[in-house]
Amino acid sequence: MADWLDEVRFSEDGLVPVIAQEAASGRVLMVAWMNREALTRTAATGEAVYWSRSRGRFWHKGEESGHVQKVKEIRLDCDGDVILLTVEQVGGIACHTGRESCFYRRLDGDRWVDVEPVLKDPALIYRK
Amino acid sequence: MADWLDEVRFSEDGLVPVIAQEAASGRVLMVAWMNREALTRTAATGEAVYWSRSRGRFWHKGEESGHVQKVKEIRLDCDGDVILLTVEQVGGIACHTGRESCFYRRLDGDRWVDVEPVLKDPALIYRK
Numbered sequence: 001m002a003d004w005l006d007e008v009r010f011s012e013d014g015l016v017p018v019i020a021q022e023a024a025s026g027r028v029l030m031v032a033w034m035n036r037e038a039l040t041r042t043a044a045t046g047e048a049v050y051w052s053r054s055r056g057r058f059w060h061k062g063e064e065s066g067h068v069q070k071v072k073e074i075r076l077d078c079d080g081d082v083i084l085l086t087v088e089q090v091g092g093i094a095c096h097t098g099r100e101s102c103f104y105r106r107l108d109g110d111r112w113v114d115v116e117p118v119l120k121d122p123a124l125i126y127r128k
Numbered sequence: 129m130a131d132w133l134d135e136v137r138f139s140e141d142g143l144v145p146v147i148a149q150e151a152a153s154g155r156v157l158m159v160a161w162m163n164r165e166a167l168t169r170t171a172a173t174g175e176a177v178y179w180s181r182s183r184g185r186f187w188h189k190g191e192e193s194g195h196v197q198k199v200k201e202i203r204l205d206c207d208g209d210v211i212l213l214t215v216e217q218v219g220g221i222a223c224h225t226g227r228e229s230c231f232y233r234r235l236d237g238d239r240w241v242d243v244e245p246v247l248k249d250p251a252l253i254y255r256k
Contacts, residue, residue, distance in 0.1 A: 003238070004238050019156060021156055026153070028212055031147070073235075077230040078225055078233075079230070082230075099206075104203075105204040106201055106202070106203050107203070107204070110131070110132050111132050112135055112204055
């Protein structure tokens with residue numbers, strides 16, 4: 001049994017939010033979820049494995065797109081209920097919209113403005 | 129009515145997770161929660177106002193410690209269910225433990241190791 005997993009405070013539904021941050025640029029790429037098994041697999045394999053709530057299954061990030069996340073560091077916050085991954089984002093694209101980061105909308109006065117370029121057409125990313 | 133708020137997908141309990149990132153260093157400082165009113169106040173005042181789940185009230189970050197967060201940017205992710213604040217962390221300390229960041233524990237093999245210094249004794253931060 002891995003005691004370090006017991007220090008993570010998973011929610012009632014067994015999940016913990018996970019931030020992925022690009023190691024080189026410091027950009028916050030995305031937030032997803034892990035359960036105990038996903039976190040175990042991530043630590044063991046060195047590649048981010050999330051739990052997809054919408055699909056109800058494990059999600060090895062990049063399994064379709066090739067945009068895997070190579071994990072450099074795994075951190076836990078003071079409350080033990082958020083994980084921060086420092087990653088090398090292969091392909092430079094974390095978002096399913098083809099952008100580097102999922103956080104591409106910036107509040108400008110009273111509206112959200114897209115401020116990040118689409119680096120690759122999602123139709124070309126997910127054409128398998 | 130502010131339409132931009134309608135694009136934020138608050139959870140069933142009316143909350144959205146918010147990441148605070150230091151503008152200058154790119155360090156991820158903390159994750160907390162906002163409801164609609166907290167987000168409105170944050171946008172209007174330029175200082176981070178969270179909703180404290182444990183205390184059941186608004187939490188103007190720094191109200192006791194003086195460590196307010198001056199908001200430089202507010203971003204929304206592709207799913208509309210996570211907010212990213214770029215902030216100037218006054219005092220350089222976001223964590224209640226006296227550290228810059230709440231993410232001070234790093235997984236090293238099979239244990240979490242504290243890898244960030246305590247910059248100020250919490251007893252001195254919260255001595256009001």
